[in-house]
Amino acid sequence: MLNIDDPAEIDNTPAIWRLGFRPFFLGGAVVAALYIPLWLMGWFTPQYSLFNSEFWANVVPLWWHPHEMLFGFAMAIVCGFLLTAVQAWTNQPTIKGRSLIVTFVCWLIARLTLLLPMNIPLVVPALFDSLFLGFSAFALWRCIYPVKQWRNIGFPILLVVALVVNLASYYALFQRDFSLSTQLWQGMIWWLALVITIVGGRVIPFFTAMRIQQPKPDPISVLENTLLLLMGLMFIQAITHWLPKGVEQVLLAVAGGLHFIRFARWQAHKTLKEPMLWSLHLAYVSLPITLILMAINIDNEYAYRTLLHLFAVGGIAALCLSMISRVSLGHTSRNIYQGPNMAFAFLSIALAAIFRAIMPLLMPEHTQMWLWIAGMFWFIGFGLFVWFYAPILTRPRLDGRPG
Numbered sequence: 001m002l003n004i005d006d007p008a009e010i011d012n013t014p015a016i017w018r019l020g021f022r023p024f025f026l027g028g029a030v031v032a033a034l035y036i037p038l039w040l041m042g043w044f045t046p047q048y049s050l051f052n053s054e055f056w057a058n059v060v061p062l063w064w065h066p067h068e069m070l071f072g073f074a075m076a077i078v079c080g081f082l083l084t085a086v087q088a089w090t091n092q093p094t095i096k097g098r099s100l101i102v103t104f105v106c107w108l109i110a111r112l113t114l115l116l117p118m119n120i121p122l123v124v125p126a127l128f129d130s131l132f133l134g135f136s137a138f139a140l141w142r143c144i145y146p147v148k149q150w151r152n153i154g155f156p157i158l159l160v161v162a163l164v165v166n167l168a169s170y171y172a173l174f175q176r177d178f179s180l181s182t183q184l185w186q187g188m189i190w191w192l193a194l195v196i197t198i199v200g201g202r203v204i205p206f207f208t209a210m211r212i213q214q215p216k217p218d219p220i221s222v223l224e225n226t227l228l229l230l231m232g233l234m235f236i237q238a239i240t241h242w243l244p245k246g247v248e249q250v251l252l253a254v255a256g257g258l259h260f261i262r263f264a265r266w267q268a269h270k271t272l273k274e275p276m277l278w279s280l281h282l283a284y285v286s287l288p289i290t291l292i293l294m295a296i297n298i299d300n301e302y303a304y305r306t307l308l309h310l311f312a313v314g315g316i317a318a319l320c321l322s323m324i325s326r327v328s329l330g331h332t333s334r335n336i337y338q339g340p341n342m343a344f345a346f347l348s349i350a351l352a353a354i355f356r357a358i359m360p361l362l363m364p365e366h367t368q369m370w371l372w373i374a375g376m377f378w379f380i381g382f383g384l385f386v387w388f389y390a391p392i393l394t395r396p397r398l399d400g401r402p403g
Helices: 021-044 061-090 097-113 123-144 154-175 178-212 221-240 245-264 275-296 301-330 343-362 364-393
Strands: none
Touching (some): 021 097, 021 301, 021 364, 061 154, 061 178, 123 154, 154 178, 178 221, 178 275, 178 301, 245 275, 301 343, 301 364
């Protein structure tokens, strides 16, 4: 079997390009930290913003914000994680060096061309976004298919699905069909929920059991498979609206209840002394909470859409921050539980979720203030990651091994 981690091997590749987590975690976190303040300034104080009405020659701000949070920030983290984890799953070498640079530059060009104050054809960012996702999917396939590891074959397929949805989002922008783009954004939130259901179900109970030194609860096959089916249906329903509201309400409620049952088996109460653990549990539990609250508010369109941010911020973003903090330490040969203290950063994202999704429902007359407060906590959370982890991600492993 190929030795992909030979300590005798001398790797002259600059550290930032040695594994996918390095550039994509750092790039995704920088985008996260900067884009929310830029969005708030552009939306509420355009007279003081770099992005005034004349700036957006071709890209509509209401489209740019959700697109970049999903395909700019979240997808960078997802791909960075998968491109790193697939090597451990398959014992096959994943992309690094020039291949990784090309993949990352495609992601970066898509971000920049959506921000330039000129009428750039939408085919340009659409092309580079597609190349980024396509290269990532192919890199996963090259590792998974040769060893016939069918358990993980769904990940490159999911990235291809995301590629198609992203192209559809560019088409919606070109046609100025913002009803379609809204459906696509909601669909991608459930796409990410599906990924979290798969990956979170593997790593959260495993990490917890390892740290508290107790057996990991065995997965319940019926529960796991039902959740995958339900989250897949939620993705399809968000894009197509093919089911009546009553059926969607049942799907939301059942999925929320099953996620709660799953979460209850992971012994979250035993992780309160470890920010690297309780942050994972806190992020995951936002999914069933969101599902239940959305089921209750199925007929309130404002509440329904606002509650999506509870999971988008408190679940997706929070889990991204927790995982990139953990993975960055583990894959640079540092002690996961003796790294930078990220407790305040994790709490900041949780507070951002509350101020973004809950407070506007409780006190809607102060919505603008809540959004600014949420943006402040968001910036603190990801800003702390960039501050603490940029040196870690741009330097070689402490043990001298490749990666």
